[in-house]
Amino acid sequence: MKKIIHIDADCFFAAVEMRENPNIANLPVAVGGDPNKRGVISTCNYQARVFGVKSAMSSAYARKLCPNLLIIPSRISLYKQYSDAMHAIFSEFTPYIEPLSLDEAYLDVSESEDFSGSATLIAEEIRDRIHREIGITVSAGVAPVKFLSKIASDWQKPNGLFVIPPDAVMSFVDPLPVRKLPGVGQVTAEKLARYGIYTCLDVRTYGLSKLIRQFGVFGRRLYEMSQGIDNRDVQARSNRKSMSVEHTFEHDVERLEDLMPELQELIERLTLRYSKLDSSYSIHTYMVKIKFSDFSQTTIETSARTRGVIDYESFARLVNAGWHRERKSVRLLGVGFRFKLDDVEQLLLPFGGDFPDEDSTQSE
Numbered sequence: 001m002k003k004i005i006h007i008d009a010d011c012f013f014a015a016v017e018m019r020e021n022p023n024i025a026n027l028p029v030a031v032g033g034d035p036n037k038r039g040v041i042s043t044c045n046y047q048a049r050v051f052g053v054k055s056a057m058s059s060a061y062a063r064k065l066c067p068n069l070l071i072i073p074s075r076i077s078l079y080k081q082y083s084d085a086m087h088a089i090f091s092e093f094t095p096y097i098e099p100l101s102l103d104e105a106y107l108d109v110s111e112s113e114d115f116s117g118s119a120t121l122i123a124e125e126i127r128d129r130i131h132r133e134i135g136i137t138v139s140a141g142v143a144p145v146k147f148l149s150k151i152a153s154d155w156q157k158p159n160g161l162f163v164i165p166p167d168a169v170m171s172f173v174d175p176l177p178v179r180k181l182p183g184v185g186q187v188t189a190e191k192l193a194r195y196g197i198y199t200c201l202d203v204r205t206y207g208l209s210k211l212i213r214q215f216g217v218f219g220r221r222l223y224e225m226s227q228g229i230d231n232r233d234v235q236a237r238s239n240r241k242s243m244s245v246e247h248t249f250e251h252d253v254e255r256l257e258d259l260m261p262e263l264q265e266l267i268e269r270l271t272l273r274y275s276k277l278d279s280s281y282s283i284h285t286y287m288v289k290i291k292f293s294d295f296s297q298t299t300i301e302t303s304a305r306t307r308g309v310i311d312y313e314s315f316a317r318l319v320n321a322g323w324h325r326e327r328k329s330v331r332l333l334g335v336g337f338r339f340k341l342d343d344v345e346q347l348l349l350p351f352g353g354d355f356p357d358e359d360s361t362q363s364e
C-alpha cells in the first residue's frame with residue numbers, strides 16, 4: 001500500500017503577489033493580462049472570488065464584476081523562485097516528487113521514515129513549513145493512490161488537509177461524483193449522465209463490459225477509479241540539475257560571523273537531502289545565495305573539490321566572498337549543489353505529467 005501526498009498551493013500567483021506586497025493582502029487581487037488588451041485572469045485571490053472573479057475569465061469582465069479588482073501582470077520568474085523553495089522543502093521528506101505545475105506536485109512518502117512514516121503528519125509538517133518559511137498556504141491530500149490524493153487536496157481548500165486512509169477508500173469513492181475523476185470533463189460527464197451514471201457507485205453498478213463498449217479504454221480506467229484503483233507511480237524527475245536549501249532570518253543578520261551557525265545548519269539539511277538521492281548524482285559545484293535586507297541578491301559558486309564529500313570550508317569561503325560584495329545585513333541565506341549527471345542518465349529522463357482532462361480547468 002502506497003502513501004501519496006498531493007500538494008497544491010492556494011491561488012498561487014496571487015498569493016505570491018500578496019506575500020511580496022502585504023499592503024494588498026486584504027484587497028481583491030488577480031494576476032492576469034491588461035483588461036484593455038483582451039487580457040485574461042490567470043489566478044485571483046479569495047477576496048476577488050467573492051465577486052465571482054475566476055481563472056480564465058477575461059480581465060475586462062472581471063473588472064466589471066469587481067470594479068476595485070487589482071490586476072497585476074504575472075511575474076513567472078518570481079513564481080518560479082517560490083516554486084523552487086516549495087520543492088526544496090518537499091525533497092527533505094522524499095526524493096519521489098512529481099511536479100505537475102509550478103505549485104502542484106505528487107509526493108510518494110511510502111518509504112519515508114519521518115514522523116514514524118505517518119503521511120498525514122508529513123503533510124502537516126510540509127504545509128506548516130511552507131507557510132512559515134515561504135509565506136503562502138498550500139492544501140494537501142493524502143491517499144493510497146495518486147488520483148485520490150489530488151481529489152483530497154481540493155476537498156478542504158484553501159489551507160486544508162484531507163486524508164483518505166486505505167480503509168476509507170470505498171466509502172469515499174462510492175458517493176464521489178464522476179465529474180471529480182481525472183479525465184472526466186463536461187462532455188464525458190454528460191454522456192455518463194445519459195446512462196444514469198453520476199457517482200462512482202453508479203460506475204461499478206453499470207459494469208465493466210458495458211463501460212468498455214461505451215468508452216473504450218477509458219471505460220476500464222473509469223471502472224478502476226470507481227474502486228479507488230490507480231496503478232500509476234509517482235514519476236520522480238531524475239533530471240534534477242541542482243539542489244538547494246535556504247533560510248529566511250526572522251531578523252536581518254548584520255554581522256558576517258553571525259551567518260556561520262546558520263550555514264552549518266543549512267549544510268546539514270542539504271547533506272540530508274543529498275543522502276536521499278541515488279548515487280548517479282555527483283556534486284559538481286557548490287553554490288551560495290545571499291539576499292540582503294534591501295532585497296538585492298547575489299549568488300556565488302565554486303567547483304567542488306572532492307566528489308561526494310561536503311566540505312564546510314568551501315561553503316564558508318563562498319559566504320564570506322558573497323557577503324563582501326554588498327556588506328549589508330542579510331535577509332536570506334541559501335546553499336546548494338549543482339550536479340554532474342551521468343550521460344546515460346540524461347537519456348533516460350522520464351515523462352511526467354498527469355492525465356489530461358478533456359476540458360481541463362485551470363488548477364488553483
Ligand SMILES: [Mg+2]
Pocket residue numbers: 008009010011012103104363364
Ligand atoms: Mg494551486
